[in-house]
Amino acid sequence: MTTSDLENDGVIRAYDRWAPIYDLVFGGVFREGRRDAIGAAEAALPDGGRVLEVGAGTGLNLPLYKPTTRLVAVDLSPGMIAQIAKRKAQLGLANLEEVEVMNAQAMTFTDDAFEVLVANYVVTSCPDPEAALDEFVRVTKPGGHIVITTRIGANTGLRGRIEKALMPITRRLGFRTDFPYSRYENWAKANGQVELLENRPLPPLGHFSILTYRKTANCNNSGVK
Numbered sequence: 001m002t003t004s005d006l007e008n009d010g011v012i013r014a015y016d017r018w019a020p021i022y023d024l025v026f027g028g029v030f031r032e033g034r035r036d037a038i039g040a041a042e043a044a045l046p047d048g049g050r051v052l053e054v055g056a057g058t059g060l061n062l063p064l065y066k067p068t069t070r071l072v073a074v075d076l077s078p079g080m081i082a083q084i085a086k087r088k089a090q091l092g093l094a095n096l097e098e099v100e101v102m103n104a105q106a107m108t109f110t111d112d113a114f115e116v117l118v119a120n121y122v123v124t125s126c127p128d129p130e131a132a133l134d135e136f137v138r139v140t141k142p143g144g145h146i147v148i149t150t151r152i153g154a155n156t157g158l159r160g161r162i163e164k165a166l167m168p169i170t171r172r173l174g175f176r177t178d179f180p181y182s183r184y185e186n187w188a189k190a191n192g193q194v195e196l197l198e199n200r201p202l203p204p205l206g207h208f209s210i211l212t213y214r215k216t217a218n219c220n221n222s223g224v225k
């Protein structure tokens, strides 16, 4: 284990602490990425299909979906899940069908369960990002889309050095700053069941991107657009 690794217990502790103030700190910062990711997800969703939001946090994204979009939300942190329950009580969100504490790296859903999966600002928080990404593919139907909003680390240069230096601090806060795009490239190659449809850097600085993958394996008449 290296100093850049996260562990489940540490992530749970960190996000249970973030939960009451998360919207205040991160609500505005990530607004654009959330909106674009949800647009991409809904564009790929066939009628009657379901979206799984992994690492849904306090549920900031959930009211941004159309009221007709069927949603399931999971997160590792019970504190975050409690905030989603509060939001559901306040806003209704009748399209939110299921909310559960669940580890993205070992989900209890059956294979091919969802038409679209969304993971906004989650992968770099997962203790084992590649295991989580494999699970994203497993629970998505063939032909379905996986929409990921993520930090893309610089790897080299001054920004790369700063991101590496920040790791001992950000790790305690529950996320990685040091996460180069090559991690996604290497994972996709090893997984072998995804095709990258889009890598769209987000303004203002392009340090975050929306990555959209399509699950290619066993592609058949799944009805997914």
Ligand SMILES: C[S@@+](CC[C@H](N)C(=O)[O-])C[C@H]1O[C@@H](n2cnc3c(N)ncnc32)[C@H](O)[C@@H]1O
Pocket: 011, 012, 015, 026, 030, 034, 054, 055, 056, 057, 058, 059, 060, 061, 074, 075, 076, 077, 080, 102, 103, 104, 105, 119, 120, 121, 122, 125, 126, 127, 132, 175
């Ligand atoms: C930066 S927050 C993003 C929350 C939300 N998606 C958003 O857009 O605001 C990262 C979230 O990922 C969750 N998370 C981290 N590792 C996870 C895992 N292995 N399984 C499920 N959720 C996880 C954390 O609990 C936290 O709620």
